[in-house]
Amino acid sequence: MTTNDKSNEANKEIITLAHGAGGRAMQNLIEGLFLKAFGDEGLLLKDDQARLYLTEYAVHQLAMTTDSYVVSPIQFPGGDIGKLAVYGTVNDLAVGGAIPLYLSAAFIIEEGLSIAELGSIVYSMAQAAQTAKVKIVTGDTKVVERGKADKLFINTTGIGVIPPNIEISAQKARPGDKVIVNGNIGSHGAAVMLARGELGLSADIKSDCAPLNLLIQPLLQQFPDIHCMRDATRGGVGVVLNELAQASGVNIELIEPNLPITPQVNGVCELLGLEPLYLANEGLAVFIVPEEHADAILRQMQQHPHGEHARIIGSVVDSVPDKTTKGQSSQALLYIKNEFGSKRILDIPYGIQLPRIC
Amino acid sequence: MNSTTSANSGSTALAFKDQTIVQTLAKNITSLANQLAELKKRPLQIMEVCGGHTHAIYRFGLDQLLPDTLEFVHGPGCPVCVLPPEAVDNAIALAQQPNTILASFGDTLRVPGSANSLLQAKALGADVRVLYSPMDALQLATQHPDKRIIFFAIGFDTTMPGIAYSIQQAYQQQIPNLFFYCHHIRLLPTLEGLFLQPNPVKLDGLIGPGHVSMVIGSKVYEDFVTKTDLPLVIAGFEPVDLLDALYQILLQIEQGESRVENRYTRVVQEQGNQAALKSIHEVFDMDIDANWRGLGEVSGSGVHIKDKYRAYDAQQFINKEEANKHSETQLEPIYCQQVMTGQLRPTQCPKFNSECIPEHPLGALMVSSEGACAAYYQYKIRA
Numbered sequence: 001m002t003t004n005d006k007s008n009e010a011n012k013e014i015i016t017l018a019h020g021a022g023g024r025a026m027q028n029l030i031e032g033l034f035l036k037a038f039g040d041e042g043l044l045l046k047d048d049q050a051r052l053y054l055t056e057y058a059v060h061q062l063a064m065t066t067d068s069y070v071v072s073p074i075q076f077p078g079g080d081i082g083k084l085a086v087y088g089t090v091n092d093l094a095v096g097g098a099i100p101l102y103l104s105a106a107f108i109i110e111e112g113l114s115i116a117e118l119g120s121i122v123y124s125m126a127q128a129a130q131t132a133k134v135k136i137v138t139g140d141t142k143v144v145e146r147g148k149a150d151k152l153f154i155n156t157t158g159i160g161v162i163p164p165n166i167e168i169s170a171q172k173a174r175p176g177d178k179v180i181v182n183g184n185i186g187s188h189g190a191a192v193m194l195a196r197g198e199l200g201l202s203a204d205i206k207s208d209c210a211p212l213n214l215l216i217q218p219l220l221q222q223f224p225d226i227h228c229m230r231d232a233t234r235g236g237v238g239v240v241l242n243e244l245a246q247a248s249g250v251n252i253e254l255i256e257p258n259l260p261i262t263p264q265v266n267g268v269c270e271l272l273g274l275e276p277l278y279l280a281n282e283g284l285a286v287f288i289v290p291e292e293h294a295d296a297i298l299r300q301m302q303q304h305p306h307g308e309h310a311r312i313i314g315s316v317v318d319s320v321p322d323k324t325t326k327g328q329s330s331q332a333l334l335y336i337k338n339e340f341g342s343k344r345i346l347d348i349p350y351g352i353q354l355p356r357i358c
Numbered sequence: 359m360n361s362t363t364s365a366n367s368g369s370t371a372l373a374f375k376d377q378t379i380v381q382t383l384a385k386n387i388t389s390l391a392n393q394l395a396e397l398k399k400r401p402l403q404i405m406e407v408c409g410g411h412t413h414a415i416y417r418f419g420l421d422q423l424l425p426d427t428l429e430f431v432h433g434p435g436c437p438v439c440v441l442p443p444e445a446v447d448n449a450i451a452l453a454q455q456p457n458t459i460l461a462s463f464g465d466t467l468r469v470p471g472s473a474n475s476l477l478q479a480k481a482l483g484a485d486v487r488v489l490y491s492p493m494d495a496l497q498l499a500t501q502h503p504d505k506r507i508i509f510f511a512i513g514f515d516t517t518m519p520g521i522a523y524s525i526q527q528a529y530q531q532q533i534p535n536l537f538f539y540c541h542h543i544r545l546l547p548t549l550e551g552l553f554l555q556p557n558p559v560k561l562d563g564l565i566g567p568g569h570v571s572m573v574i575g576s577k578v579y580e581d582f583v584t585k586t587d588l589p590l591v592i593a594g595f596e597p598v599d600l601l602d603a604l605y606q607i608l609l610q611i612e613q614g615e616s617r618v619e620n621r622y623t624r625v626v627q628e629q630g631n632q633a634a635l636k637s638i639h640e641v642f643d644m645d646i647d648a649n650w651r652g653l654g655e656v657s658g659s660g661v662h663i664k665d666k667y668r669a670y671d672a673q674q675f676i677n678k679e680e681a682n683k684h685s686e687t688q689l690e691p692i693y694c695q696q697v698m699t700g701q702l703r704p705t706q707c708p709k710f711n712s713e714c715i716p717e718h719p720l721g722a723l724m725v726s727s728e729g730a731c732a733a734y735y736q737y738k739i740r741a
Contacts (some may be wrong), residue, residue, distance in 0.1 A: 201490070354727075
């Protein structure tokens with residue numbers, strides 16, 4: 001058998017139920033793929049739990065988050081499900097002001113997935129962890145019958161530490177604060193939508209999938225008084241800002257011409273009747289910052305590769321009178337002002353966005 | 359065949375959002391509308407026939423640039439809103455048949471039937487998919503030769519050519535597993551139904567639909583305009599398009615004229631799209647009386663697939679007995695009907711933003727993204 005034949009053979013190998021049954025096939029998969037890819041010392045000890053060493057950190061609080069990734073297709077322009085599973089969890093920690101340190105990774109694999117494709121995802125995860133400076137220290141593998149999962153689902157849980165001087169909260173937005181985003185809006189959502197190939201559209205759009213801790217940590221060292229941060233994943237910038245407005249009891253106003261949206265993403269949205277502000281992002285966060293530091297924060301962001309397209313997109317305009325004092329239901333709202341000076345509400349959509357009929 | 363469109367739309371669209379042009383037009387419209395309202399001793403009422411226009415007016419906040427002497431009245435032009443509940447029920451029943459994939463346009467999925475929507479049927483296990491183009495249904499049929507693919511086809515004259523062409527393709531390629539469940543509505547008979555009746559809706563002019571006119575052309579409205587004596591100006595969907603059309607309507611009113619004017623000439627031709635019309639007439643029998651949600655029976659507004667293409671009509675799979683069981687049409691609240699026929703504005707409806715919100719829509723006008731009530735709810739300042 002030539003080397004080529006061998007590699008063709010290897011490419012044909014697929015996940016079977018045996019790979020999840022606890023026997024030798026499973027051991028081979030774990031040792032031959034996961035341990036090799038992730039290679040953390042703790043993981044290689046093969047204990048049932050990871051032990052985390054925090055002595056070197058001045059810790060105010062531990063931060064912990066978990067998320068499951070079920071994206072389809074599992075590979076798309078600009079990323080894959082593995083990269084998402086690492087950066088997504090890293091970003092959930094980072095926007096709380098935490099320094100992400102350790103991740104767990106649990107895989108639910110559909111019978112029939114090729115080991116080559118799984119391998120490519122796992123190595124992409126290992127690379128992403130290295131880039132984001134986190135360690136994958138524990139994990140789990142399950143195989144389910146064909147039809148019971150869409151190729152591959154990944155759950156990651158992350159732990160990080162919050163330095164003593166950091167107090168980021170969704171409730172801290174105040175009138176006068178500026179709203180900043182660190183990059184172009186909607187690229188991930190548009191890239192995945194097009195990669196599904198169901199819409200008969202093509203455009204050069206890549207996911208913005210990126211580890212935000214690399215941008216946020218140095219920023220917090222300079223500006224520890226940033227009020228709110230949220231990564232704008234599912235639901236997009238529109239939903240995140242609505243949530244921040246409601247948590248802080250303020251109205252927020254965006255300036256439409258200031259929104260960084262590429263012509264490609266705008267084009268897709270116009271064709272399909274979608275709102276880019278509701279599209280998912282994977283390397284984009286919303287920052288609500290004190291007015292006096294807004295320009296300096298923006299300049300520092302724009303010098304970082306994950307912030308070069310950063311823009312101030314709006315501001316917190318006023319507080320919403322408390323419900324009980326006025327005796328009527330008042331609601332914190334997100335408004336958007338266009339170039340003609342008209343203002344409209346940008347509400348939280350009820351469900352998924354669907355393309356319009358014509 | 360998979361129709362692929364490039365989405366790299368660029369700077370040409372920007373001119374249609376030009377701030378200076380928009381503001382100049384808004385200023386001119388304001389001044390003329392105030393003058394005309396003064397003469398008539400009442401505000402002017404202009405109907406935007408098409409749901410896409412309603413959406414654009416509020417999406418771009420154009421209403422806020424205009425005076426109170428000008429009122430928008432919403433027309434019947436949202437195909438999703440007029441879809442009768444029994445059509446949705448039948449589509450759900452079709453989707454639930456074994457080995458079936460039911461595909462449709464995106465916002466069809468949320469429309470309530472008498473009990474469920476297609477989105478709920480999908481959650482309960484039916485294979486329901488969103489397609490952007492009916493031509494993609496051909497590809498779906500080729501990819502799943504063991505399944506019956508049914509395209510639930512709805513829409514005004516705009517979507518009819520695409521469906522007709524897909525049916526012709528299925529016929530020519532002898533695709534055995536692709537079928538179409540068609541509920542198309544034709545705009546002109548619907549407008550005639552509203553305006554050429556004993557108690558017509560009273561208006562000062564109409565913004566003619568852009569997409570429908572791209573297919574049927576501008577000339578076909580002439581008879582309607584003569585009979586109603588109402589100015590009708592066909593508009594595109596950008597802010598400049600809409601304001602420009604509005605201004606032309608006011609100029610016609612000022613000059614005491616009523617004629618058809620096409621201000622969307624980059625897309626709409628006088629005679630329409632001949633290839634599209636040929637396909638429609640080849641595939642569909644026209645002038646069928648049909649019942650629509652909120653409008654009731656509209657003479658000559660529906661279509662049927664012609665005998666030649668009957669093999670591709672999904673009606674053959676509908677269990678008539680089963681369909682009759684749920685065909686007792688649920689009555690839409692009377693207010694919906696009044697909004698749909700231009701007699702009531704969404705905010706004048708006592709149910710709007712109280713009992714009727716997108717989470718709990720009482721009628722389809724709050725469901726579809728082109729529905730007048732959904733557009734008001736989504737974009738208008740509610741506080």
